[in-house]
Amino acid sequence: MKTTNLFKHTAMFVCAMLFATISFAQNKPMPSPRDSVSATINGSTITINYGSPSVKGRKVWGELVPYDKVWRTGANEATTFTTTKDITVEGKKLTAGTYALFAIPTASTWTIIFNKTAKQWGAFKYDESQDALRVMVKPMPSAMNERLVYKMNKKGFTLSWDKLSVPVRIK
Numbered sequence: 719m720k721t722t723n724l725f726k727h728t729a730m731f732v733c734a735m736l737f738a739t740i741s742f743a744q745n746k747p748m749p750s751p752r753d754s755v756s757a758t759i760n761g762s763t764i765t766i767n768y769g770s771p772s773v774k775g776r777k778v779w780g781e782l783v784p785y786d787k788v789w790r791t792g793a794n795e796a797t798t799f800t801t802t803k804d805i806t807v808e809g810k811k812l813t814a815g816t817y818a819l820f821a822i823p824t825a826s827t828w829t830i831i832f833n834k835t836a837k838q839w840g841a842f843k844y845d846e847s848q849d850a851l852r853v854m855v856k857p858m859p860s861a862m863n864e865r866l867v868y869k870m871n872k873k874g875f876t877l878s879w880d881k882l883s884v885p886v887r888i889k
Contacts, residue, residue: 750793757870759888762803766819766868766875769793773864778880783823788831790841791819791877792866798836806889807832807874808853817850821877821884828855828884857884 749772756765771793776782783789791797796818804813812832820831820841832851833844860883869876874888 752794753867755868755870755875759870759872759874760805762801762805762814762888764802764805764870764875764888765800766797766870767800768797768819768866768868769795770865770867771879773862773880779823779882780825785824786822788841788844789821789823791821794840796820796833796836796838796840799832807851808855808887809889810851810853812851815850818844820844823857826856828857829853830855830884830886853886855884855886857882859883 750769752767753770754765754767756763758764769792779785797820798816799819800816801812801814804811806812807830815834816836817832817834818836818838820833822829822831830853831849834848834850835843835845838844860878860881862881863878866877866879869878874886876886877884
């Protein structure tokens with residue numbers, strides 16, 4: 719009898735702790751929440767969906783995001799870029815569709831990549847042969863942005879994070 723009661727109490731305690739742990743984990747904010755931005759630029763609806771990481775006191779450029787390597791331009795799933803009509807990006811044609819948005823950052827220039835394999839986790843299976851378009855842009859110093867954010871304007875979009883902004887022109 720005593721063993722059965724001990725077993726029941728132990729089982730109830732374990733279940734209560736498991737429930738409390740799951741409940742606590744569900745209320746915890748995501749470290750890199752998903753976000754999106756959308757706008758109509760020259761007749762095309764442009765949507766960027768991305769994971770928004772925080773700086774958290776880390777050195778971002780050249781360390782957290784290494785130079786000269788493909789980066790997913792966000793956190794977790796690859797950032798996606800959707801255009802409803804054909805557009806030009808930095809003067810080069812990009813057909814309507816949804817793309818994974820990658821970059822190869824350096825200290826002075828960035829290669830922005832629109833990859834045909836839109837649904838992928840990070841850049842772990844990035845395949846250069848699937849690139850639809852690559853363009854070169856210049857990053858610029860900016861005010862501090864703790865979280866990575868994309869902003870749209872009539873000239874295109876800007877990726878801003880830490881003390882850097884990367885403008886990309888769209889027509």
